[in-house]
Amino acid sequence: MTGLVDWAAARARMVLAFIALSLLAGGMAYVGLPKEGEPDIEIPAIFVSVPFPGISAQDSETLLVKPMETELSDLDGLKSMSATAAEGYAGMALEFEFGWDKTEILADIRSAMNNAEAQFPAGADQYSINEINFSEFPIVIVNLTGQVPERTLLRVAKNLQDRIEGIDAVLEAGLAGQRDEMLEVVIDPLRLEAYNVTAGELIGVVTNNNLLIAAGEVDTAQGTFSVKIPSSFDEPQDVYNLPVKTNGDRVITLGDLATIRLTFEDRLGTARFNGVNTVALQVVKRKGFNLIDTAALVEEAVEAERASWSPELQEAIQVGTSNDQSRNVASMVSQLEGSVLTAIALVMIVVLAALGTRPALLVGFAIPTSFLLCFALLAVMGITISNIVMFGLILAVGMLVDGAIVVVEYADKRIKEGTGPMHAYVEAAKRMFWPIISSTATTLCAFLPMLFWPGVPGQFMGMLPVTLIFVLSASLVVALIYLPVMGGVTGRMSRMFGNASDTLRARLPWVVRAALVVPSIMIVFTGAMLTLNPGYLTGEAVQTRGLGDSLPGMLVFLLGAFALSITIGAAKIEREAKTIKAGYRRSPFGHFMHFVAGNPIMPLVTVAAVVFTVISIFGYYGSNNNGVEFFVESEPEQAIVYVRARGNLSLEEKDALVRQAEDIVLAHPGVITAFAFAGDGGLNTDASGASTPSDTIGQVQLETIPWEDRAGIAELDGDVVLAELQEQLNTIPGIETEILAQSRGPASGKPVHLRLKSDNWDDLIAATNTARAQFEQTPGLITIEDSLPLPGIDWQIDVDVEKAGRFGADVATVGAMVQMVTRGILLDTMRVDSSDEEIEIRVRLPEHDRVLSTLDSLKVRTNQGLIPLSNFITRTPVASLAQIDRIDQKRYFDVKAGVTAGLTNLVVDGENVAVVRIVSEEASGMDRYAVQTLLGDMTSARLTALVDAGDISEVPLNANERIAALTDWLDTNPLPAFIEWEWTGDQEEQAESGAFLQTAFAGALGLMFIILLAQFNSIYNSVLVLMAVVMSTAGSLVGMLVMDQPFSIIMTGTGIVALAGIVVNNNIILIDTYQEYSRYMPKTEAITRTAEDRIRPVLLTTITTMAGLAPMMFGLSLDFMNGGYSIDSPTALWWKQLATAVVFGLGIATMLTLVFTPSMLALRVWFVTYVQWFAQLLAKLSMGRSSRAARDWALSRQARRMKAPEIIWDDPSAAILAPIAPKQPVQAAE
Secondary structure, eight states: OTHHHHHHHHTHHHHHHHHHHHHHHHHHHHHHSOBOSSOOOOOOEEEEEEEOTTOOHHHHIIIIIHHHHHHHTTOTTEEEEEEEEETTEEEEEEEEOTTOOHHHHHHHHHHHHHHHHTTSOTTOOOOEEEEOOTTOOOSEEEEEEESSOHHHHHHHHHHHHHHHHTSTTEEEEEEESOOOEEEEEEEOHHHHHHHTOOHHHHHHHHHHHSEEEEEEEEEETTEEEEEEEEEOOOSHHHHHTOEEEEETTEEEEHHHHEEEEEEEOOOOEEEEETTEEEEEEEEEEOTTSOHHHHHHHHHHHHHHHHHTSOHHHHHHEEEEEESOHHHHHHHHHHHHHHHHHHHHHHHHHHHHHHHOHHHHHHHHHHHHHHHHHHHHHHHHHTOOBOHHHHHHHHHHHHHHHHHHHHHHHHHHHHHHTTOOHHHHHHHHHHHTHHHHHHHHHHHHHHHTGGGGOOHHHHHHHTHHHHHHHHHHHHHHHIIIIIHHHHHHHHHHHHHHHHHHHHHHHHHSOHHHHHHHHHHHHHHHHHHHHHHHOTTTTTTOOOOOOSHHHHHHHHHHHHHHHHHHHHHHHHHOOOOOOOOOOSSOOOOHHHHHHHHHHSSSHHHHHHHHHHHHHHHHHHHHHHHHOOOEESSOOOOOSEEEEEEEOOSOOOHHHHHHHHHHHHHHHHHSTTEEEEEEEEESOOOOOOTTOOOOOTTEEEEEEEEEOOHHHHTTOGGGOHHHHHHHHHHHHTTSTTOEEEEEEOOOSSOOSOSEEEEEEESOHHHHHHHHHHHHHHHHHSTTEEEEEEOSOOSOEEEEEEEOHHHHHHTTOOHHHHHHHHHHHTTOEEEEEEOOTTOSSOEEEEEEOOGGGOSGGGGGTOEEEETTEEEEGGGTEEEEEEEOOOEEEEETTEEEEEEEEEEOTTEEEEEETTEEEEEEEEOOSSOOGGGGEEEEEEOTTOOHHHHHHHHHHTOOEEEEOOHHHHHHHHHHHHTTOOSOTTOEEEEOTHHHHHHHHHHHHHHHHHHHHHHHHHHHHHHHOOHHHHHHHHHHHHHHHHHHHHHHHHTTOOEETTHHHHHHHHHHHHHHHHHHHHHHHHHHHTTTSOHHHHHHHHHHHHHHHHHHHHHHHHHHHHHHHTTEEEOTTTOOEEESOHHHHHHHHHHHHHHHHHHHHHHHHHHHHHHHHHHHHHHHHHHHHHHHHHHHHHHOTTSHHHHHHHHHHHHHHSOOEEEEEEETTEEEEEEOOOOOSOOOOO
16 A cells, blocks of 8 residues: 555656646635535424314314324334324324435325325315425515505515525525405495395305316317307406396396405514514525525625615615524634634644744645645535534644644654655655554544434534545545655755755845845735735725635745745754764653653553543542533524413404513614514524424514624623513513524524323323423423413304204305304405415405304395394304324423523532522632522521531532433322323433434444554554543543533534544554564663654644644634634634533643553563563472573573663664663563
8 A cells, every 4th residue: 555655756747736636626616615604404304284174173183183193103214203183284293214215205105195095084185295394594584664555565575575586596585574465355244135145156156257268179161279268357346247146137246245355364463673564585595505695696686676666665665684694604604714724823833833844834735735625525525614514624624734744754854864855755654654544544433423423413513524534534645645745846846945045145144134034924924815815905805706816815825935935044043063972862751751661660650640530530520510511502693582471362462562572672782683573473583493382472583783793792792682681571561571592503492391291181281280380390490381272262153953954054154154254255266467376355244243243143044034143053162272282193292491591509418409699709608609599498507507518519500400300300200190201302312412422432432443453453552542532531521620611412522522533643653653663672662762752743743633723712713804803702602612622632631641651551561571570480490490491590690790781772773882880670571
């Protein structure tokens, strides 16, 4: 395999061409790749619905849902099956395992539904199968407001909708806040009686006349002609002139019986934007298109459409936008690009300080080349650039230079010994070929299992291992193929630069030469800025849209780099040559390692100290941690206020209550937009998967001031704004309010989510009430809700079939008369010029007659004349039962709650005694706490005594801790028998992710062990390498404690798994070098020389990785385009825990590894030596003085009495002899 390096070096021009093509392809790919805020999460879920007009929830469950459950439960790959039986329909949500075959699954569902449909009762409509797509959420909302007629506003909105949906990148622009048009036929019941017309006759008249009949063809001698009878309605007048009754020459038309008008359907909801009535367009982009570019195209379309309006219309209608995700994504991309550049700069500074200018430039060459190769691979795979991909690049910055550093450091050493540049770099790549392959492979092994991460978290974080695998694979090609060629070429170029430097040095004084370095640095900086921002010189921030925009900046950067190399060489001060003393001399670290490895006691002491330290860290963390959380909590910039109330409220009553909440929200200075919606409908902006509380009567969806516009103003922080709003909203009487902050990441609603299942309805209700009561008594739980049927009444109209039969009436006739009191009788549909869609034709009573009491006076025509409906119907108020929920073929109810932030449990002997809020970190005693709740029989006096005595430990109160407490309560069996319970929502995903990460961790260790065994062919050495993983985990826990962070299942867990592949690289370098040295020198000397020689590359690779992630650990992001910096932005907060785990884990593991690994190697050597010595002693004692073992023993004793030279080992071809005094036995054996 090492012959590949020779083959590439022999074809340097071809490799240089490949390098140029790689850079070109990667640059074009990065510019062209779509940019997104978060990855598209495609959840394998299907929803099947069966409409059945008039069916009750109970009948829907029995007649529709259960047959569907029977047929669909056997589908392959089915993960969960939930159903809803409601009035008028049945629905079934099917969730499958990831990796499903959608086409095959859909075919199986259709087959199963066809079998189920055969069991449905007559009257069920055709079922529909729809794919559930949680990623289709608006990227921007366009709001139209103004004091104009509703029809005008709707017409303008639909025209704008057509223009926006004409953009290729836009999937749809759905309308919200509008009412559909309808043709309303308002008929007086007295006229119906007077003309003796029934509802059935009206339906028949309209249906039979709203037709387009193809009457066939007529063949004549002159040709063949089609004959049509057009009779469909085109305008309201067609309906007005319909004949209903005839009496001789007298024709009674529908217009004689009713008032006909083109109007809107009854309002089901109200919509306002910033307090003004609005119609909103929710713009959803197509998958695979650039979000930022799509939002810009939408803005251009809006401006173009607005320009086409008349001046009066432009003045009357205001156009605004809200929930613009492009701004968030642009800010995120900018911050992460800044973080990537910051990481690169810090890594370059470290390498420059350690290796010098030319090696540092070669290592720096590896970073952009690996990145651009990664972008090319991402483009080939069709993967978009999201925040996960960008952080993968940041995480990779320090790792991808490891191979380059090892090669460059070895080559630099050989060049100083007099080897030519090309030969030195080829030799370095060949010598380090297998160590680099092994270290990269072990790193990849840590990320390979993460490709199979299940569930939503796996879909969310899935691009992280993909990005790292791509970029590390690219770095392997760069370090072993590209770098030797570039090193050889630049070695020749460095001679040219050296000649230029010598010319300047001969002709210019040092002051002038030093002054020339400054403009060279400025040219390099300007070139870098022009590459990132083509408008840098004009002071504008211009987005790079093509390679041509960045090409001038690249050329300026290269020119500056050449000038900088020449001027630095010219300004370098020549130092006097030092006298080189013959012989090898140890460094201070070498003396220390010789002291550790050179005797049998110190390895034992060192190993014991390291083991004790690691165990102490785990023990201390177990009792002093900050708890566990599922995902990182970041500062919100969007939120939804749910307004909750119960009872049969009218739309006007709901709107009045929502308006009170809306006024409070709009009055807060930290809120810039608010979209309020009362009743049904609203904006589809919550991508978290959280369900709306069942008693919600309206919402207020708000945006806070963007973080970058309020950085440093604590009063406007998103969390502060929402807390203040919640406090003010709680003062509104008669309602409950709940604020749901926008979820960033794979969260799914409220963190405490208990599901109760049973087939016994009464027991299930009792269990739900018991669980809710316990939730309300549990300190720290807020916004508690359940899915029990809401209290309310429905009016049930019972038809006495026997009495109706006597009069010749039936249920259909009665139902039609009742519909006239409610929404009206749907006669048919028609198309009009003012609407692109069909509109309904409905017959209904005048508004003042649309009340229940009208049913007492309405009359129906029978065989005995007009008979009042009251003769055979009765009205009864019944408890409302809107729907029945089922999962896995059982009924269920949910109880959910949020958790109050900032609370702490005080624990004595493992038992919670109080819930407090820490008000002062510096204070001591009870001054430190504000007591919220005393638990059990604890009293204030006793708590004070326990705190003063120091017998109290603090445990953060979070969702996991509350779930554990409630689980202990559930284990006491407080619920009725046969009630099943389970934690779902975030807890279900957390348990699944936690179990997977443990499996992935074990799998990564197994893969790494196999690779290490293949390289070292030693179980002892392979296990020793993996011991670094334990030390890195301990280091990560130290980081959690030092940075005062909770343990995040997703982020910290990912960091620990990633560390497993990173920290072993140091051990691989150490042990590989040790095995090389031990072939020609004593083993203890080989251990010392290994630690001494490899400390620089080990520290260098460690520091580069830590330096690359340090800004993210501290939440620092530099803005290279506009200048300035930011700390703890919402984007940076996401990655602090993962970066902290890697930085601390790698740093502490490296420090421990540098002494632990040599100690373990020495321990083995001394163990083998003493075993051999003991075997020789036994042989001497058993065989006598004349035996060979005894003679060898005597010779050894005599040799130790003589003054002998110490052999200072350097390499197999040379050794330096130095006389020394006699030393103590025993030296390590070969």
